[in-house]
Amino acid sequence: MAALRQDDTAQTAAPDYDVIIIGAGLSxxxxxxxxRELGLKTRVFEAGTGVGGTWYWNRYPGARFDSESxxxxxxxxxxxxxxxxxxxxxxxxxxxxxxxxxxxxxFDLRRDIQFESRITAAIYQDDTRSWQITLENGARHSCRFxxxxxxxxxxxxxxxxxxxxxxxxxxxxxxxxxxxxVDFAGKRVAVIGTGATGIQTIxxxxxxxxxxxxxxxxxxxxxxxxxxxxxxxxQARIKAGYPEIFARCKETFAxxxxxxxxxxxxxxxxxxxxxxxxxxxxxxxxxxxxxNFRDILIDRAANATISDFVARKIRERVxxxxxxxxxxxxxxxxxxxxxxLETFYYEVYNRDNVELVDLLETPxxxxxxxxxxxxxxxxxxxxIIYATGFDAITGSFDKxxxxxxxxxxxxxxxxxxxxxxxxxxxxxFPNMMMLMGPHTALGNIPRSIEYSVDWVTGLLRFAxxxxxxxxxxxxxxxxxxxxxxxxxxxxxxSNEVDSWMTGINRxxxxxxxRIVARYSGSAPAYRExxxxxxxxxxxxxxxx
Numbered sequence: 001m002a003a004l005r006q007d008d009t010a011q012t013a014a015p016d017y018d019v020i021i022i023g024a025g026l027s028x029x030x031x032x033x034x035x036r037e038l039g040l041k042t043r044v045f046e047a048g049t050g051v052g053g054t055w056y057w058n059r060y061p062g063a064r065f066d067s068e069s070x071x072x073x074x075x076x077x078x079x080x081x082x083x084x085x086x087x088x089x090x091x092x093x094x095x096x097x098x099x100x101x102x103x104x105x106x107f108d109l110r111r112d113i114q115f116e117s118r119i120t121a122a123i124y125q126d127d128t129r130s131w132q133i134t135l136e137n138g139a140r141h142s143c144r145f146x147x148x149x150x151x152x153x154x155x156x157x158x159x160x161x162x163x164x165x166x167x168x169x170x171x172x173x174x175x176x177x178x179x180x181x182v183d184f185a186g187k188r189v190a191v192i193g194t195g196a197t198g199i200q201t202i203x204x205x206x207x208x209x210x211x212x213x214x215x216x217x218x219x220x221x222x223x224x225x226x227x228x229x230x231x232x233x234x235q236a237r238i239k240a241g242y243p244e245i246f247a248r249c250k251e252t253f254a255x256x257x258x259x260x261x262x263x264x265x266x267x268x269x270x271x272x273x274x275x276x277x278x279x280x281x282x283x284x285x286x287x288x289x290x291x292n293f294r295d296i297l298i299d300r301a302a303n304a305t306i307s308d309f310v311a312r313k314i315r316e317r318v319x320x321x322x323x324x325x326x327x328x329x330x331x332x333x334x335x336x337x338x339x340x341l342e343t344f345y346y347e348v349y350n351r352d353n354v355e356l357v358d359l360l361e362t363p364x365x366x367x368x369x370x371x372x373x374x375x376x377x378x379x380x381x382x383x384i385i386y387a388t389g390f391d392a393i394t395g396s397f398d399k400x401x402x403x404x405x406x407x408x409x410x411x412x413x414x415x416x417x418x419x420x421x422x423x424x425x426x427x428x429f430p431n432m433m434m435l436m437g438p439h440t441a442l443g444n445i446p447r448s449i450e451y452s453v454d455w456v457t458g459l460l461r462f463a464x465x466x467x468x469x470x471x472x473x474x475x476x477x478x479x480x481x482x483x484x485x486x487x488x489x490x491x492x493x494s495n496e497v498d499s500w501m502t503g504i505n506r507x508x509x510x511x512x513x514r515i516v517a518r519y520s521g522s523a524p525a526y527r528e529x530x531x532x533x534x535x536x537x538x539x540x541x542x543x544x
Contacts, residue, residue: 018040018145040460189205190372216359226285372384405472459471474540
């Protein structure tokens with residue numbers, strides 16, 4: 001154990017809370033549940049008016065899971081698993097938000113959550129070994145331990161386009177969708193962006209609007225979701241099979257029910273490979289991405305086989321071949337960005353009321369009071385939808401003024417990319433733990449959430465038993481983990497692509513250089529490393 005020197009100890013005043021959690025999404029709710037078991041006085045501060053995190057904020061049309069519903073929900077309560085029934089294989093946002101509220105009610109979580117409370121600053125107090133958080137309204141609270149549950153995709157970004165505030169019609173980002181119903185009937189609607197949220201929105205509203213114009217800067221690969229209702233027989237089979245489902249998720253590479261095929265793309269004949277791709281294309285969920293040949297994400301030639309296959313599918317589904325070619329990505333291979341799943345996205349472009357505008361050919365020059373002006377023409381709109389994504393992974397941290405020991409600013413520490421210890425701690429920021437922060441195993445998020453929460457809970461249980469008031473990563477530990485994460489990314493085609501997964505966001509100042517912001521090894525390997533740290537009594541940490 002890297003113990004503190006005797007003269008480093010400090011007189012500690014009792015803080016307001018033992019633990020403050022930032023965020024009441026899936027991470028924050030589960031962490032609160034676990035800390036109650038330890039008897040810790042805990043408070044959750046949430047910017048929204050309700051629980052749910054991602055599923056509270058993202059109310060846009062068509063928002064839904066891309067993980068199978070029964071692999072997504074919490075696994076910690078057998079009673080909850082038997083009570084709750086998912087209606088679809090991939091649940092939509094309204095159902096998922098109902099689930100989050102059901103969990104909050106069942107475990108009486110709201111009494112320890114303060115809503116409409118956005119934290120603007122979190123500053124470590126060296127003399128008392130505590131954190132002081134400041135809310136947007138100026139209120140301050142203190143705690144011994146601070147846990148961030150702010151999500152990797154929770155800070156939306158708007159495009160830096162001249163005149164954006166001049167538009168006279170309705171406009172909103174998909175992640176800040178109005179709570180009330182938006183009337184699309186007969187309206188002229190623009191959607192800027194064709195990532196996952198854009199694809200879900202576009203396919204959902206195309207049949208409602210008067211006319212839809214899609215502004216695409218970068219084409220994205222997408223594959224069929226094949227969603228469907230869960231019938232009574234399947235529901236019973238799911239409930240009886242939860243132990244096997246979660247055991248499967250625990251052993252797979254990214255915690256999905258899918259895992260890579262052990263064969264390489266060229267270890268089978270052309271006929272076998274084509275049949276395998278057809279099979280995956282016809283199955284539910286991420287199998288075509290997470291259950292494909294083991295080398296499609298690391299070998300260019302192997303990747304080209306699946307990219308060519310999906311490109312052929314797009315050409316088959318889109319009647320106008322000039323439009324089809326614009327929808328086929330030319331700057332990255334299939335699966336090298338996080339894969340959006342769709343239902344009838346490509347068929348949307350066969351509709352008479354839908355138009356695709358390629359921004360590489362005719363870029364947007366400005367937003368006008370009436371609509372959008374490109375280099376070619378003016379478009380008039382009633383509604384503009386910004387499906388322009390998020391300042392991913394580190395963006396939610398940048399929105400809060402985090403200051404660690406001796407006033408060090410987290411944003412400055414991470415200027416050239418995040419540096420973390422296990423993706424859970426940052427050296428020089430004592431008593432702060434992160435859930436789903438940079439360098440953590442992501443994948444099927446709730447599965448990763450439960451593991452991270454349980455690891456943090458174990459650390460705090462250890463601190464309570466030992467009477468510790470100071471937990472910090474070492475610079476050597478953080479450097480070692482950060483180097484390990486970077487090494488894992490070597491050879492991955494995804495790290496050669498501009499995307500949120502490599503820290504690129506053209507709409508955010510200073511985020512035009514690729515970084516390694518995520519752990520790209522296997523989830524089992526990640527857990528094995530973290531488990532070893534705990535088994536050794538957290539000897540790699542500075543404790544006192």
